[in-house]
Amino acid sequence: MNLDVGAVSGPGRLAAPGEGITTDELALAARNHGLPLEALHYDVTPAGLHYLLTHFDIPAVDAATWRLGVHGRVGSPLAFDLEALRAWPRTTVRVTIECAGNGRARLEPRPVSQPWLVEAVGTAEWTGVPLHTILTEARVDPAAVEVVFTGADHGVERGVEQDYQRSLPLAEAMREEVLLAYEMNGMALPPQHGYPLRLVVPGWYGMAHVKWVRDIAVVDVPFDGFQQAVAYRLRQNADEPGEPVTRMAARALLIPPGFPDFMSRTRVVHPGPVLLEGRAWSGLAPVEHVEVSVDGGDTWAPAVVEGAGEHRWAWRRWTFIWQATVGRYTLSARAADAEGRTQPLTQAWNRGGFGNNEVQLVPVVCFE
């Protein structure tokens, strides 16, 4: 027998017209999970409700033997154990992180991968060492262009055996709010969120926030690893290089009001004033406005958006009072950022299903 990684792994593909969610996609959906939308209630997402996407397995890292190396185009290569890293000045940043593949399962044709509907988001208080202080200590060479982060997670994806690796342009890596985080919501990182150390890159989609970081390499040529050059590209066809996926597009989500049916998740409300509330965020310019529609996007009315100027990298709460009367409705919210970007009613398609910010549709029935 002549076996290799090709025996476990195929190329990416698109679902056939009408093809239901496959067992492979379901296995990913059963492992990973979104934010149950009622958890948009919390400013900071409680442990276990934050969305989670793990490419390979969650490593069980032993903090006693874990080490972080910083090397490459630097004047002073560094190495840390966890205790040494925790001795550096720390900071805490509240950050909303959304999976770059959020909304993928609603695309037509559907890219076959983790089948997110709309819920792959969460907000946490991340505490750790600003990355720029470590890079400054290491004395980055003027020839450096990117910083490559390697996680302890290992596997195969589309035929390529790999450690999970991603890079950041040097200017992004030096932003003051980029962290090497060892706490989430005031506790040690849970295993699934990167224990003992993860990268947090405020404003960027989740793929940039490398978990279980064990190695940082400063490089003088752009990184061309799988997760940088093959996956996480915006492209129409498999054979084009595409554009990199970077920052989160503006998005608003609403908490489905009233109460649900178990299977259809359709909501029931009774006539009268109904408080609609949710969250809105953007990784580009700050969110400034949120509008609400109760007719599937035909007409829109402004919501009240809270928290101006606070927590730039976290979602903002918004509210809207809906005077509900008997009938069937489709509720939506849409965010607009300070540079006028907003959300489409119909998502432009790309082959990876990345960067989706189509408006959410919440079916509601109102009766006495």
Add this chain to the structure above:
Amino acid sequence: MNLDVGAVSGPGRLAAPGEGITTDELALAARNHGLPLEALHYDVTPAGLHYLLTHFDIPAVDAATWRLGVHGRVGSPLAFDLEALRAWPRTTVRVTIECAGNGRARLEPRPVSQPWLVEAVGTAEWTGVPLHTILTEARVDPAAVEVVFTGADHGVERGVEQDYQRSLPLAEAMREEVLLAYEMNGMALPPQHGYPLRLVVPGWYGMAHVKWVRDIAVVDVPFDGFQQAVAYRLRQNADEPGEPVTRMAARALLIPPGFPDFMSRTRVVHPGPVLLEGRAWSGLAPVEHVEVSVDGGDTWAPAVVEGAGEHRWAWRRWTFIWQATVGRYTLSARAADAEGRTQPLTQAWNRGGFGNNEVQLVPVVCFE
């Protein structure tokens, strides 16, 4: 328009032959989640990795105004706030809980509901007040037959608007290890696991462990609410009363060894000794033996089972050294309990997809 709960909710149904997972099932899979199987590594499941199944929404209960009432066929009705309940003597029990619908998505025909594959399980240290001390204080009437627990979660299921409610026979409710728990792994319950109070019924499938408990009624006739008499019954046809779902059948799961392919989850190992490990549990008699197969269940060899006599209501760790050689394999483990019950290679079907303990199949490829 003449609208009612029928506008949001239909009857239960079976998937058509070849029908893929529907968007409704996917929406449940995206909200709820299983235990990523590598998390079988931990004796006690870290927060956020324990399986989670919420019928309706996760309530955001305000502990300051929350009250627990105990009433019905009792001599002394009681009411507690959280502080009063925490003043009672507490105990901690390590308990494995598995969803009654685990394995449902592999049945043919597939009951359309939460589409679990095999991962709906977890183990936690639950701390709280033994239920029997509260019932004793309330002086249960000799005519009492059951105890009904009502949660704060509300919704519609198959056309029935309801608070989530389940009952226990009085003898089960009086077992010393049945708890009203307010801590999970030494911390306040997370919202999604029942904050501020949940029932824990060691040995039973998850539907019995009522979350967000706010009311306990002692009754003198068997409870016939939806989750007792309609859902969670073992039946072949929709119109038969069926048998109640109660205790967990014996089951072993193994941690898929080596490393995975992202999409297929097929595993890669290299030739040589491979440590296979996992967990086994049963809600009936204790697990005594675990066997491993590397050929899809044709032949079996005994594993070493740890922790005899410890933590009766939690899973037991087991290990097995597999001498892997180049080839393709299907790995399985199966548990046997002290009364000789074991696991089938092909699951007997029931309409709700409950009580499944079919042996797990883990595809592995071994190459140099």
